[in-house]
Amino acid sequence: MQIINFILNLGPTVMMPIIIMLLGLLFRQGFPRAFRSGLTIGMGFAGIFLVISMLTSNLSPATQAMVINWGLRLDVMDVGWPIAAAISFGTPIVPAVFIMGLFINILMLSLNWTKTMDIDLWNYWHFIFSGALIMYLTDSVILGIIASGITIVIILKLADWTQPYVAKVFDMPGISLPHTESVSWAPLGILLNKVIDKIPGINKIDINPEKIQERFGVFGEPMLIGLVLGAFIGVLAGYTVEGIVKLSVNMAAVLFLMPRMVRILMEGLLPLSESGREYLSNRFPGKEVFIGLDAAVVIGHPSVMAVCILMIPITLLLAAVLPGNRILPFTDLAGLPFFLLWAVAPSKGNVFRGLIISTIFMVGILYIATDLAPVTTLMAKQVNFPFPEGTAAISSLDGGAHLIPYILFKFVEIFY
């Protein structure tokens, strides 16, 4: 027990390499390859820590100044999905969830309970996140792991159920998307689309996505989101011109660098993800399955992109006017397509409907992200994420889009 605690206390830059190396050896990758991927993950964490300290040390004082100047109580920082993923990969339930996830998927496939073979092991972090929420709420590792298991089952079923849309709307037969922060919203999106079908007048409207993308496309680029938003926050914080320009460039750098750092993490996970894929597909040769992939494979769809570009200002406006919202959307503005995918897909890419449904989703996402801020902050501290003194609370829009884990969390919260 002492040894385990010693390793846990070393934080993710040391703990994760050890875990990933052991998992690699378990999948018979051989020591050099397993060691290399372990070390790569450790370096990924180190890189992410660099960027997050840049983000928090710049943004934290600015948001506090905004609260003082304008009474805009947006003091929860949106650190984005990369950090949510990194925090999840820093929790001790990682190996248990990886092994259990593969086991559940194999079991459900062999009993014909699902047709989805989830080879997207990188996004197992969603299931780990779900488990971690429950674990830090209840202080029970077992309950956390059970919550991860329940999430996996629900997400696989949702992926099966939504597969016809993936095949028809995005023209990807044989592919399903077991992607928690996307597919959790699919039932609501499909329902809302049916409601709009019934409203005369409204049900005829559509907008051409290509024009929007051509005209405003650049504003969806992460570096420009960072630049513009950084300047805007600087103005609201009452900074001098010098301060505004500095904040603006630093925020552009954060949004540009963050994915680069996560990519290093991803590179380290790649061998494991490949082993997992081979392990799964060797189990079921010749069986007709849907291959479960990251929702990233469809978000380039013109309607999804058009809706998400228009949703950036709408999200900021909602964050400012919704009473009780405390999250300042920032990093995850570059990740909107994942959360809003199922606002657009049910209507086969109708941009007008996509916008209406996205706005409704976003209200939920902002409130959930606000509500999850205390537990997310606790998680980050528990896994030794380095936050500068005085950083208030953190959360992410992506965390807010984890609807199924959130429902589980609220259910368990009743008993605690």
Added chain:
Amino acid sequence: MKTFRILAICGTGIATSTVAAEKCKQYLTKRGLKVEVVECKAVEASGKIPVYSPHVVVATTPVNESALHGTKKFSGLPFLTGVGMDKLADEIAAYLQSLE
């Protein structure tokens, strides 16, 4: 021999394009081609293509025709699913060799 520039495009520019880029590089190198693979997000494609001027685009997410600026596009899905990787690599290799 000429080094071919390949642009891997995906939704995030992180997860799936990393897999596609690594596989693409591995399979084309095996076929005796010298390649350099760069990744980007779908939203960045339109700006990135004129600057980087890749010989081919390997996309794991839908990309607008207008964003391609006439560059030949292959769907990189086989690199993600593992089904048909060799066939796709053959096609890309054949196309690149036709450019020489």
